[in-house]
Amino acid sequence: MTSLDSTPQAVQGAETGHSTQPVHGTEAAKQIPPAAVARLTIYLRALNTLLSDGVERVSSESLAEASGVSSSTLRKDLSYVGSYGTRGVGYEVQYLSRHISAALGLTHDWKVAIVGAGNLGKALARYGGFESRGFDVVAIFDADQMVVGNEVGWLRVSDAADMEAVLQRTGANMVVLALPAHVAQAVCDRVVAAGVHSILSFAPVMLQVPEGVNLRKVDMATELQILAYHAQRAQTPDQTA
Amino acid sequence: MTSLDSTPQAVQGAETGHSTQPVHGTEAAKQIPPAAVARLTIYLRALNTLLSDGVERVSSESLAEASGVSSSTLRKDLSYVGSYGTRGVGYEVQYLSRHISAALGLTHDWKVAIVGAGNLGKALARYGGFESRGFDVVAIFDADQMVVGNEVGWLRVSDAADMEAVLQRTGANMVVLALPAHVAQAVCDRVVAAGVHSILSFAPVMLQVPEGVNLRKVDMATELQILAYHAQRAQTPDQTA
DNA sequence: TAGATTGTTAATCGATTAACAATC
DNA sequence: TAGATTGTTAATCGATTAACAATC
Numbered sequence: 001m002t003s004l005d006s007t008p009q010a011v012q013g014a015e016t017g018h019s020t021q022p023v024h025g026t027e028a029a030k031q032i033p034p035a036a037v038a039r040l041t042i043y044l045r046a047l048n049t050l051l052s053d054g055v056e057r058v059s060s061e062s063l064a065e066a067s068g069v070s071s072s073t074l075r076k077d078l079s080y081v082g083s084y085g086t087r088g089v090g091y092e093v094q095y096l097s098r099h100i101s102a103a104l105g106l107t108h109d110w111k112v113a114i115v116g117a118g119n120l121g122k123a124l125a126r127y128g129g130f131e132s133r134g135f136d137v138v139a140i141f142d143a144d145q146m147v148v149g150n151e152v153g154w155l156r157v158s159d160a161a162d163m164e165a166v167l168q169r170t171g172a173n174m175v176v177l178a179l180p181a182h183v184a185q186a187v188c189d190r191v192v193a194a195g196v197h198s199i200l201s202f203a204p205v206m207l208q209v210p211e212g213v214n215l216r217k218v219d220m221a222t223e224l225q226i227l228a229y230h231a232q233r234a235q236t237p238d239q240t241a
Numbered sequence: 242m243t244s245l246d247s248t249p250q251a252v253q254g255a256e257t258g259h260s261t262q263p264v265h266g267t268e269a270a271k272q273i274p275p276a277a278v279a280r281l282t283i284y285l286r287a288l289n290t291l292l293s294d295g296v297e298r299v300s301s302e303s304l305a306e307a308s309g310v311s312s313s314t315l316r317k318d319l320s321y322v323g324s325y326g327t328r329g330v331g332y333e334v335q336y337l338s339r340h341i342s343a344a345l346g347l348t349h350d351w352k353v354a355i356v357g358a359g360n361l362g363k364a365l366a367r368y369g370g371f372e373s374r375g376f377d378v379v380a381i382f383d384a385d386q387m388v389v390g391n392e393v394g395w396l397r398v399s400d401a402a403d404m405e406a407v408l409q410r411t412g413a414n415m416v417v418l419a420l421p422a423h424v425a426q427a428v429c430d431r432v433v434a435a436g437v438h439s440i441l442s443f444a445p446v447m448l449q450v451p452e453g454v455n456l457r458k459v460d461m462a463t464e465l466q467i468l469a470y471h472a473q474r475a476q477t478p479d480q481t482a
Numbered sequence: 483t484a485g486a487t488t489g490t491t492a493a494t495c496g497a498t499t500a501a502c503a504a505t506c
Numbered sequence: 507t508a509g510a511t512t513g514t515t516a517a518t519c520g521a522t523t524a525a526c527a528a529t530c
Contacts, residue, residue: 032470033520033521035520035521035522036521037467037470038463038467041460041462041463041466041467042447042463044466045445045446045463046447059486059487059488060487060488060489061487066447067447068447070522070523070524071487072522072523072524072525073521073522073523075487075488075489075490076489076490076521076522076523078488078489079488079489079490083488083489085487085488085489086487086488086529086530087486087487087488087489087528087529087530088485088486088487088488088529088530089486089487089488089530090486090487090488091488103470104466104469104470104473105469105470105472105473105474106466106469108469108472108473110465110469110472112465118364119360119363119364119367119368120361120364120368122360122364123359123360123361123363123364124461126360127360127361127461127462129445129460129461129462130461130462130465133462133465133466135462135465135469173472174465174468174469174472176465197472197475198468198469198471198472199468200461200464200465200468204286204370205286206283206287206307206308206309212475214468214471214472214475216464216467216468218459218461218464219282219370220365220368220370220371220441220459221282221368221370221371221374221376222279222282222283222286223441223457223459224351224353224371224374224376224415224417224441225282225285225345225347225374226278226279226282226457227415227439227440227441227455227457228345228346228347228349228351228376228415228439229273229278229344229345229346230439230455231346231349231351231414231415231438231439231455232345232346232349233346234438234453234455274496274497276496276497276498277497300510300511300512301511301512301513302511311498311499311500312511313498313499313500313501314497314498314499316511316512316513316514317497317498317499317513317514319512319513320512320513320514324512324513326511326512326513327505327506327511327512328504328505328506328510328511328512328513329505329506329509329510329511329512330506330510330511330512331510331511331512332512
């Protein structure tokens with residue numbers, strides 16, 4: 001997250017054949033390198049900003065600048081998705097945005113359940129960035145009876161004891177874990193057993209998940225530690241050479 | 242976040258000489274590859290868990306397993322820090338922990354100010370993981386007069402209008418941005434102007450910072466999008482071959 | 483046509499892994 | 507000494523960059 005680099009891990013997808021021919025349209029998806037997937041989400045955000053500013057066309061050079069990458073990297077990344085630009089002209093913003101969305105699977109119906117209605121869970125439940133990008137928060141759980149039933153945004157907090165039933169009923173296909181380290185693994189196991197295979201964890205522990213479950217981790221303290229490393233280096237001028 | 246890898250960017254440190262000789266003790270720090278830095282924070286957490294479990298010694302094999310990496314990667318990463326193990330025996334938990342901490346700059350005095358006292362800002366201010374890992378939250382700001390003065394954890398919310406003065410007085414050397422996208426760049430500029438060079442942003446925008454400022458970004462919606470990509474791939478069995 | 487910009491190739495760079503000599 | 511495990515090297519793999527032919 002990343003850093004995390006965020007801190008991604010244990011994301012196993014089927015990865016059988018590497019088709020060399022770029023395939024467009026509705027055919028089989030090809031493998032996109034992890035680093036490129038992460039950046040594609042950034043391009044998508046930049047494109048949507050342009051779109052709401054009424055910009056219709058953009059060059060790789062300026063989209064790259066807005067995204068903080070080189071134009072070379074940008075064009076290479078886009079080439080994994082397909083070729084949706086026009087030489088000598090650039091990219092049509094809306095058209096490119098739509099194709100990146102499709103490639104990332106954002107046209108699916110993603111229903112997110114949040115486990116943990118503490119400060120972080122509430123912050124996530126109310127975070128506009130989810131809804132606006134096609135993620136529908138359908139449930140929020142807590143084990144504390146004092147919290148169950150409380151209003152959080154549009155939702156009421158469900159009892160964690162009923163998790164399996166509520167996940168089923170709401171059709172949740174992604175779960176966000178916003179709970180203390182010591183209960184995270186147990187809850188994670190229940191979530192997996194309930195058939196959810198995509199999990200984003202904010203708990204500061206290494207979670208073990210079976211093959212085929214996609215787990216990503218965001219650790220806020222880790223991010224500060226990485227920052228600390230760089231800050232310390234900047235303060236201590238290099239004594240080599 | 243990220244990268245969450247996570248989505249790291251614009252982290253420039255001085256990087257003059259690459260000393261080939263591993264230097265131990267108090268001498269000049271060498272450059273540690275970004276990927277290794279991120280993992281070292283994970284090892285550190287695993288070591289501290291072992292420590293509180295009363296474990297005194299650990300092999301690269303089992304520390305690697307607890308951290309979700311290969312023992313090869315672990316030993317290579319540790320080699321950037323120094324050689325603090327004993328062949329045929331393993332690593333002394335406390336001793337290794339201390340040396341990783343030192344290498345990451347966690348023995349410094351890090352004072353963190355949080356800008357934005359919304360749900361996320363409050364969650365971060367109360368997040369135990371910061372304090373326990375040597376980051377001291379010294380201030381939290383908001384521009385909303387309805388919120389200024391409120392209690393958040395041990396702190397009271399300061400007026401964002403007084404940011405420069407409070408940053409100065411508290412000696413904050415890191416800032417966490419927990420605010421809406423549209424104000425993030427302006428606040429970021431003020432923070433940089435106030436002399437803070439380490440910034441962790443949760444705002445879903447690309448921020449521009451001058452050379453020499455360390456900026457990391459955590460984007461929760463990005464993490465869900467990456468998850469969506471993998472989930473979609475898993476659902477759509479590969480049609481090549 | 484002349485100018486611009488994409489999509490792709492090939493070269494470079496960095497990160498991961500396997501293997502093993504060093505050594506406790 | 508025999509067994510175990512580190513620290514490091516060399517080989518592999520993947521990601522980034524520069525350059526340019528294709529083409530609007």
